[in-house]
Amino acid sequence: MIAxxxxxxxxxxxxxxxxxxxxxxxxxxxYLALLTEVLVFGLFALAYDILLGHTGVLSLGHSAFIxxxxxxxxxxxxxxxxxxxxxxxLAGAGGGLAVALFLGPLVLRKRGVYFAMLTLALSQVFYxxxxxxxxxxxxxxxxxxxxxxxxxxxxGGFRLSKRPLALYFTVAVTVFVAMLIIRRxxxxxxxxxMRAVKAxxxxxxxxxxNTKQVKLVAFVLSGLFSGLAGGLLTVxxxxxxxxxxxxxxxxxxxxxxxxxxxxxxxGPFVGSAVFVWMRDFLSKKLEYWEVFVGGSFVLIVLxxxxxxxxxxRRLVGARRPAPVAPAATTEAAPRAARxxxxxxxxxxxxxxxxxxxxLTMRFGGLTAVDAVDFQVRPGELRAVxxxxxxxxxxxxxxxxxxxPPTDGQIFFQGQDITALPAYAVSRLGIARSYxxxxxxxxxxxxxxxxxxxxxxxxxxxxxANADRLAGVNERAEGILALLGLGDKRHLLAGALSHGEQRxxxxxxxxxxxxxxxxxDEPTAGMSPEETxxxxxxxxxxxxxxxxxxxxxxxxxxxxxxxxxxxLNYGRVLAEGTPAEIRGNPDVRRVYLRD
Amino acid sequence: xxxxxxxxxxxTQLFIGLVNGCILILVAQGLSIVFGLMGIINFAHGIFYxxxxxxxxxxxxxxxxxxxALVVAPLAVAVVGMLVEVGVLRRIYGTRNANFAGVLxxxxxxxxxxxxxxxxxxxxxxxxxVPSVLTGTLFTFGGTDIGSYRIFIIxxxxxxxxxxxxxxxxxxxxxxxxxxxxDNLMVQLLGINVARTWTVTYALGAALAALGGVITAPLxxxxxxxxxxxxxxxxxxxxxxxxxxxxxxxxxxxxxxTVLAITGMLYDVLADVxxxxxxxxxxxxxxxxxxxxxxxSEE
Numbered sequence: 071m072i073a074x075x076x077x078x079x080x081x082x083x084x085x086x087x088x089x090x091x092x093x094x095x096x097x098x099x100x101y102l103a104l105l106t107e108v109l110v111f112g113l114f115a116l117a118y119d120i121l122l123g124h125t126g127v128l129s130l131g132h133s134a135f136i137x138x139x140x141x142x143x144x145x146x147x148x149x150x151x152x153x154x155x156x157x158x159x160l161a162g163a164g165g166g167l168a169v170a171l172f173l174g175p176l177v178l179r180k181r182g183v184y185f186a187m188l189t190l191a192l193s194q195v196f197y198x199x200x201x202x203x204x205x206x207x208x209x210x211x212x213x214x215x216x217x218x219x220x221x222x223x224x225x226g227g228f229r230l231s232k233r234p235l236a237l238y239f240t241v242a243v244t245v246f247v248a249m250l251i252i253r254r255x256x257x258x259x260x261x262x263x264m265r266a267v268k269a270x271x272x273x274x275x276x277x278x279x280n281t282k283q284v285k286l287v288a289f290v291l292s293g294l295f296s297g298l299a300g301g302l303l304t305v306x307x308x309x310x311x312x313x314x315x316x317x318x319x320x321x322x323x324x325x326x327x328x329x330x331x332x333x334x335x336x337g338p339f340v341g342s343a344v345f346v347w348m349r350d351f352l353s354k355k356l357e358y359w360e361v362f363v364g365g366s367f368v369l370i371v372l373x374x375x376x377x378x379x380x381x382x383r384r385l386v387g388a389r390r391p392a393p394v395a396p397a398a399t400t401e402a403a404p405r406a407a408r409x410x411x412x413x414x415x416x417x418x419x420x421x422x423x424x425x426x427x428x429l430t431m432r433f434g435g436l437t438a439v440d441a442v443d444f445q446v447r448p449g450e451l452r453a454v455x456x457x458x459x460x461x462x463x464x465x466x467x468x469x470x471x472x473x474p475p476t477d478g479q480i481f482f483q484g485q486d487i488t489a490l491p492a493y494a495v496s497r498l499g500i501a502r503s504y505x506x507x508x509x510x511x512x513x514x515x516x517x518x519x520x521x522x523x524x525x526x527x528x529x530x531x532x533x534a535n536a537d538r539l540a541g542v543n544e545r546a547e548g549i550l551a552l553l554g555l556g557d558k559r560h561l562l563a564g565a566l567s568h569g570e571q572r573x574x575x576x577x578x579x580x581x582x583x584x585x586x587x588x589x590d591e592p593t594a595g596m597s598p599e600e601t602x603x604x605x606x607x608x609x610x611x612x613x614x615x616x617x618x619x620x621x622x623x624x625x626x627x628x629x630x631x632x633x634x635x636x637l638n639y640g641r642v643l644a645e646g647t648p649a650e651i652r653g654n655p656d657v658r659r660v661y662l663r664d
Numbered sequence: 665x666x667x668x669x670x671x672x673x674x675x676t677q678l679f680i681g682l683v684n685g686c687i688l689i690l691v692a693q694g695l696s697i698v699f700g701l702m703g704i705i706n707f708a709h710g711i712f713y714x715x716x717x718x719x720x721x722x723x724x725x726x727x728x729x730x731x732x733a734l735v736v737a738p739l740a741v742a743v744v745g746m747l748v749e750v751g752v753l754r755r756i757y758g759t760r761n762a763n764f765a766g767v768l769x770x771x772x773x774x775x776x777x778x779x780x781x782x783x784x785x786x787x788x789x790x791x792x793x794v795p796s797v798l799t800g801t802l803f804t805f806g807g808t809d810i811g812s813y814r815i816f817i818i819x820x821x822x823x824x825x826x827x828x829x830x831x832x833x834x835x836x837x838x839x840x841x842x843x844x845x846x847d848n849l850m851v852q853l854l855g856i857n858v859a860r861t862w863t864v865t866y867a868l869g870a871a872l873a874a875l876g877g878v879i880t881a882p883l884x885x886x887x888x889x890x891x892x893x894x895x896x897x898x899x900x901x902x903x904x905x906x907x908x909x910x911x912x913x914x915x916x917x918x919x920x921x922t923v924l925a926i927t928g929m930l931y932d933v934l935a936d937v938x939x940x941x942x943x944x945x946x947x948x949x950x951x952x953x954x955x956x957x958x959x960x961s962e963e
Contacts, residue, residue: 128764176948183705186767187903191943194896317896322770328768358783364776371768372755471891511881 080336081250088242088635092235093549102234104350108343109245115154115326115338116252117295122324123332124256125288126268128182130169131189132318134196134544135379139166139300143311145206148485159244159301161284166297169196170501173271174289178282190317213310226275231308248298254341257289259524266290266521269510275469276508278496278525307619311514325367340378392557417581421484421634424469424500424586425618429478431464433638438464440640441478446586449614453619457660462620465637471495476660480579496525501584503575504604505591505620511661515555518563518574520546522581546581553577569600573607587611589619593626599653603616605630612615628652635661665836667930679924683814685921686821687876691894692913694872699867700908701844704766708748708773709873710891710897716741716874717728717881717890718781721790730795737878738871748773749863757862767888774895778888789887817879829910871925887892900917900943906956915954 091105092471107237114136123129143158165595177188200207207213219230221240229543230237255261266274274281304310313319330341345363353359381439422445431439439461446452452460459603467473469480471492480488482498511519523545525535537543550556553573558566558590563574572592579587592608594603605626608617610628621627629646634651644654651657666674693772695709719740723733723855752773794813832838840861845848877890884890897920905916920939927935946953 097705126766176944179953180947183703183767184903184947186705187899188944189948191903192902194940194946195937198933198940202933202937238683321775324768324771358779360779361776361783364772364774364779367775368752368769369774371765371772386846467665522812 083332084249085246088246092238092240097236097396097556097638098554103157104242104346106234106238107303108145108339108346109241109300109374111323111342111346111496112339113245113248113302113341114296114299115323115330116249117292117299118180118291119327119332119369120252120264120279120288120295122254122327123334123337124261124268125264125284125285126271127288128186128324129189129292130186130195130317130324131173131191132296133315133317133319134169134189134294135194135296136303136319137168137200138169138196139163139297140304140310140314141165141200141207141213142297142302144216145299147216147304148213149163151217152461154225155219155240156221156225159298159305162301162304165253166300166508167294169297170290170293174286176286179365187581190320194317197317200312200315201522208312210312212312213640214308218306219305228306230610237306241306244298244302248295249335252295255532256335257536258532258534259527259539260284260287260523260532262517262524262536265513265517266510269512270508272492273508273510273578274521275492275567276472276496276502277522277578278493280491280493286459309621315472316452325363328377329370329506330337331380334379334383337377338380343483344378359461371406378428386627394663406513407413408618420483422446422452423483424553425481425620426469427479427481429465429468429480430476431461431468431473432476438640439475441636442634442637442640442642444642446616448585448616449613450631451608451617451619451662453621453631453633453634454637454643455624455627455634456643459639461640464636464640465592466502466590469495470500496582499583499585500588501579501582501586502588503572503579503590504590505594507571507575508573509563509564509571509578513563514560515566515574516559517561519549519577522546522578523549523583526583545583546589549577549581552580572596572600572604580615584615586616587618589617589621591620591622592620593623599627669929672855674778677929678922679810679814681917681922681925683921684924686817687880687899687917687919688894688897688921689821689914689917690879691873691876692905692917693825693910694869694876695898696902696905696907696909696913697819697832697841697872697913698866698869699902700863702753703764704753704770705804706869707767707770707775707895709869710893710895711746711774712741712870712873713778713877713880713894714778714781714784715744716877717886718785718790718877719874720830720878720881721792721886724792730745733878734875736961738874741869741874741877742871745867746863748870748873749866751838754862754864766920769807774891780893781888787883787888788834792886794882794911813882820875820879826913828872837861837864897939898949900939902953903943904946906953909953909955912953912955919954927931 088109090251092102107613112134117135118129118132121129139162145159146153146161147155173189173192177185177192180188199207203209213588218232218379218475221230222227228236228240229230230240247422255266263274263279263284266279267284270332271281274284280646284584300314303314326341326345327338328343330339331337348359348363352362356362376384424444424446426442426444427437428441428442428443430437442461442465444465454465456462464473471490471494472489475488478488479486482495482500485498487495487498498638510521512527513521515602520542523542524539527539527542547556548560550559553576555566555570558570563571566574572595576592578588589608593604596604601623608619608626609630611617619627633645633647636654636657637643638660644657646654691709693714694712695706698704698706698709710962716737719737720730721732723736724730727733752769753766756769758764798813800812800817801809802815803810830838832841840856840858844858844861876894901916901920902913903916903921905912905914920942923939923942924935929939
């Protein structure tokens with residue numbers, strides 16, 4: 071019950087705690103200063119977590135953001151001694167933003183460990199700039215000699231220097247407001263896309279999201295708020311130690327974030343408190359306190375990867391609404407909407423919806439797809455068959471923008487889409503499912519479909535509430551009902567059975583409202599019963615969407631398709647109606663020999 | 665004269681660059697092998713370098729024999745490496761984000777272990793004498809004194825690299841390591857005991873770092889902090905040269921060693937920043953590095 075209350079009224083509780091904390095800290099300037107520092111580092115860790123916990127990107131270069139910001143604020147204050155503090159802090163945030171805008175497009179060209187190394191290398195360049203620019207930055211001595219700090223008259227004109235309480239409330243209000251803004255952004259449709267990128271970047275692309283751009287936005291936001299923390303840090307310490315811009319600072323924020331728990335709002339602040347406590351108290355009690363810091367960090371990564379807050383939440387069980395009672399679950403099975411006679415669908419005279427001309431893919435010496443001419447008419451249900459290694463999946467990968475073809479062209483609705491990236495292809499109305507199940511395993515079943523449906527809403531911003539987008543939830547629910555997965559909407563997708571995951575896979579593709587759907591072996595690994603249901607399901611949706619199906623199960627292929635294309639060694643071996651293909655001697659030879 | 669420096673100063677700097685490059689090669693080979701097989705950025709690698717120097721110091725103090733230290737240090741640290749692999753790293757394989765977790769746990773070790781060493785050996789560094797046979801100047805080259813010990817370092821590296829190459833290319837273990845680098849799952853499916861291979865590989869990486877540490881010790885003091893700087897330099901070497909390839913660390917080590925020595929002479933303050941910039945440029949232009957294999961962990 072307490073947990074549920076905290077879940078709903080967490081912000082109020084946080085605000086009350088911030089207000090009352092000075093009382094607990096007993097007005098001792100020393101404790102109050104520490105508390106202020108905890109808040110500043112908490113904001114830094116929260117900004118860092120926008121990237122790590124919410125977008126799944128590990129940066130080792132955040133020292134550049136907080137460092138450049140801290141020096142910007144410090145230099146401004148030390149040079150223009152009348153400058154109001156809030157202006158200098160905002161300028162610091164601007165410094166963090168500028169660094170992020172400059173570095174982001176460079177470093178995001180790489181992923182994973184290479185991204186991490188690149189951020190580390192480039193952030194160190196800023197350290198050396200500070201080191202060499204001693205007249206302005208103070209070099210290794212750090213930047214001191216700041217004037218007495220005042221807020222501007224419109225903000226009350228309070229003096230902050232030597233007045234811990236005024237400083238504390240200034241910082242607390244700023245951090246609280248920043249936290250509200252970050253919270254809102256994370257709950258916006260954009261925040262949801264970040265989560266999807268973290269869960270499965272490739273799949274997010276296939277849903278129509280420009281994931282590079284999403285990561286860039288997250289990177290820039292992270293830089294901006296880290297910069298704000300950097301400005302506040304200078305005001306709090308009234309000094310800029312050179313450690314602020316050294317790479318160990320990036321390690322510190324990583325440790326704080328993981329200690330507290332990634333992906334939560336509270337975690338970074340808890341982590342910051344733990345870290346400041348270790349640094350200030352433990353280091354007095356224990357001479358070799360870093361053994362403790364490093365050791366506990368290793369233990370947290372090994373045994374509590376969700377961090378302190380994440381683990382507590384799991385233990386209390388407040389993470390999400392109680393799962394639906396198991397009694398309500400039924401065998402998941404796509405409901406057949408209506409069955410249409412297979413032959414009546416394809417409009418024979420119409421221009422092709424999708425066409426490939428001499429489409430070719432070579433990997434080194436191997437030609438996987440060799441000059442394939444291929445046409446699908448609107449409303450058709452086409453099957454593509456062929457022995458293993460015939461180039462079917464490679465062909466799909468080219469059609470969906472995953473692999474740039476070596477040669478040839480692809481047209482969709484008359485438009486040349488050969489050079490388009492995967493997300494742009496998806497936005498035109500081409501969706502696909504994958505041979506190897508490719509879903510957002512860490513997101514709920516509903517969110518899997520919802521994020522795909524959301525991709526069709528093009529005018530969302532950072533400020534909207536993702537759960538209240540017009541039409542998106544309804545569409546997602548509709549798809550879940552169609553799949554027979556409505557009862558499991560709040561389960562994590564990774565917890566579904568194999569067959570259910572295969573349905574969800576198709577559901578994600580359908581949620582993007584495609585005009586053209588590619589299904590790559592939808593029945594792979596299914597039981598005979600599931601296979602039958604899936605075939606039924608494919609037939610039922612075929613009325614509303616043009617489908618190309620790769621499939622090994624001949625019964626399914628012959629049962630559902632209007633026409634069949636046979637690939638062999640990357641070439642088109644034959645094409646025709648199921649009856650024609652069955653009678654084709656070339657096809658019989660290839661398949662009987664196999 | 666070239667850029668205001670006489671040619672013999674250039675020669676001296678190039679020689680120093682070569683020697684430092686050799687040390688970087690030894691240590692970076694270990695980092696590269698571990699990365700290639702296990703996909704882990706091993707932040708603990710600098711620790712093994714430092715521990716190697718300490719193990720050497722302890723051996724010399726106990727026996728007075730530098731040559732023994734040269735053998736004992738890598739072996740002792742290899743055991744430490746095995747313990748780390750079995751006790752810590754093995755727990756994270758196969759978990760989601762294993763690469764992240766690998767960075768994180770080794771980073772934690774990199775914070776922790778130096779303090780453990782301080783606890784045992786105290787904070788100040790330990791002097792480590794050059795063995796008497798190798799003191800003094802071997803010969804003079806263009807006005808430059810070529811110290812015997814530095815020649816010895818070059819010799820050790822030159823002797824060791826072919827052995828390492830043979831180990832990686834002509835033995836079963838090496839075959840498994842290289843196969844695992846390109847397709848780990850397949851190697852497991854072939855029924856090869858990958859767990860043991862990984863332990864041995866990690867220990868091999870640690871031993872190479874330790875050898876680098878003990879061989880460098882006479883040139884600098886042995887101190888708990890010595891692992892930090894070399895770690896970053898070796899990251900740069902492996903990234904520039906190409907992670908997980910044999911030629912990569914060699915080319916990278918020689919390049920970075922030389923660049924450090926030359927910029928150190930021309931404009932001291934720039935020396936460090938130049939190698940960071942070099943790494944950034946290589947990552948952006950040719951992410952797999954100068955010698956990295958195509959397709960191996962390109963992203």
